[in-house]
Amino acid sequence: MSHAVIIQQAVKKYGDFTALNGVDLEMKPGEFFTLLGPSGCGKTTLLRMIAGFNSVDGGEICFDDKVINNMEAHKRDIGMVFQNYAIFPHLTVAENVAYGLKAKKYPKDQIGRKVEEALDLVQIKNLKDRKPNELSGGQQQRVALARAFVIEPGVLLMDEPLSNLDAKLRVQMRTVIKKLQRRLGITTIYVTHDQEEALAISDRIAVMKEGNIMQVGSPEEIYKKPGNTFVAGFIGVSNFIDCEVDGSNPDKAVLNIKEECSLSCRLKSAYKGKGIISARPEQLFFDDKEGLPGRIVISTFLGDFIEYEIQLNNGQTIQLNEYTKDAGNLRPDGQEVRVNFDIRAVGVYDAQTQEVIS
Ligand code: ATP
Numbered sequence: 001m002s003h004a005v006i007i008q009q010a011v012k013k014y015g016d017f018t019a020l021n022g023v024d025l026e027m028k029p030g031e032f033f034t035l036l037g038p039s040g041c042g043k044t045t046l047l048r049m050i051a052g053f054n055s056v057d058g059g060e061i062c063f064d065d066k067v068i069n070n071m072e073a074h075k076r077d078i079g080m081v082f083q084n085y086a087i088f089p090h091l092t093v094a095e096n097v098a099y100g101l102k103a104k105k106y107p108k109d110q111i112g113r114k115v116e117e118a119l120d121l122v123q124i125k126n127l128k129d130r131k132p133n134e135l136s137g138g139q140q141q142r143v144a145l146a147r148a149f150v151i152e153p154g155v156l157l158m159d160e161p162l163s164n165l166d167a168k169l170r171v172q173m174r175t176v177i178k179k180l181q182r183r184l185g186i187t188t189i190y191v192t193h194d195q196e197e198a199l200a201i202s203d204r205i206a207v208m209k210e211g212n213i214m215q216v217g218s219p220e221e222i223y224k225k226p227g228n229t230f231v232a233g234f235i236g237v238s239n240f241i242d243c244e245v246d247g248s249n250p251d252k253a254v255l256n257i258k259e260e261c262s263l264s265c266r267l268k269s270a271y272k273g274k275g276i277i278s279a280r281p282e283q284l285f286f287d288d289k290e291g292l293p294g295r296i297v298i299s300t301f302l303g304d305f306i307e308y309e310i311q312l313n314n315g316q317t318i319q320l321n322e323y324t325k326d327a328g329n330l331r332p333d334g335q336e337v338r339v340n341f342d343i344r345a346v347g348v349y350d351a352q353t354q355e356v357i358s
Pocket residue numbers: 014017019037038039040041042043044045046193
């Protein structure tokens with residue numbers, strides 16, 4: 001049965017260095033949950049604590065309502081898939097997948113049936129008698145996947161399972177994993193530093209930075225409503241535009257962008273001081289009359305959209321994407337333009353705390 005995974009105030013220290021700084025997370029049974037963040041933020045450390053390979057220096061890790069801090073790794077109800085596959089080179093594909101079932105002393109006929117089913121699910125039934133060195137990277141990762149879920153664990157842990165594969169295969173395999181997870185309904189905790197992969201595969205994502213959780217939400221929430229400038233910059237592309245905010249009346253706040261323009265918007269609560277507007281490239285558009293003046297530095301035609309790099313008159317460089325189907329002719333480099341955006345669609349942040357205020 002799939003477990004809920006509840007992490008309360010989890011701390012990990014390596015000597016003087018705090019790798020995890022009191023992390024709180026709650027994963028629901030059957031959820032596909034991703035830990036996402038730049039290298040060194042503590043993703044693997046947390047996953048290894050859940051697996052039982054790392055000790056817990058503070059706080060609690062629970063499966064459902066049971067604290068498992070001190071439970072040995074092999075007694076935890078988990079399956080694990082690693083970046084380097086970690087399948088046994090001397091065993092065939094079928095023997096690799098049968099390994100965990102044998103260790104759990106399943107009857108022989110059941111083992112045969114379960115292995116067949118698992119190989120069928122990852123579509124490598126025809127390779128069952130091969131050894132790992134006779135397989136491609138993608139096929140080896142399918143074996144590792146089958147081996148992990150065939151024991152029907154309550155929690156499946158995956159640490160960057162696709163990062164050794166080439167770009168095209170990575171995209172194919174993430175769909176294989178997502179479909180499989182949906183079908184089996186096993187609570188899955190997935191570690192990656194690849195934001196596109198996290199958006200594509202997850203039910204919910206926790207974005208991490210330096211041992212802290214910066215935001216938890218669905219891919220759509222994280223992308224559309226970043227809670228702080230770190231998340232806005234880490235997920236997708238964001239243009240950050242400095243402004244002065246006068247939001248004494250939060251319902252009618254005025255944002256002034258360096259002598260160029262003045263906009264009004266609604267804030268969550270009263271704020272006065274320096275602000276940052278965060279706008280996605282696709283939220284910016286060319287405007288003949290209003291908006292921030294600048295000049296096209298370079299345009300890049302990318303099929304479904306055109307990417308413009310624009311130097312604003314205030315010195316800032318920004319990126320504007322225009323969908324090809326909505327665009328006229330490609331604008332020439334050097335063209336003087338005005339760039340506008342819908343203030344209600346973009347995010348406004350407190351320049352000091354970097355937290356969202358709109
Ligand atoms: P990556 O994406 O590069 O794998 P990560 O987010 O998974 O990064 P961790 O491997 O969890 O990061 O490491 C978090 C921090 O803890 C890093 O600064 C790392 O150097 C440090 N760290 C990890 N393991 C140890 C260890 N055994 N001893 C000392 N420091 C460690």
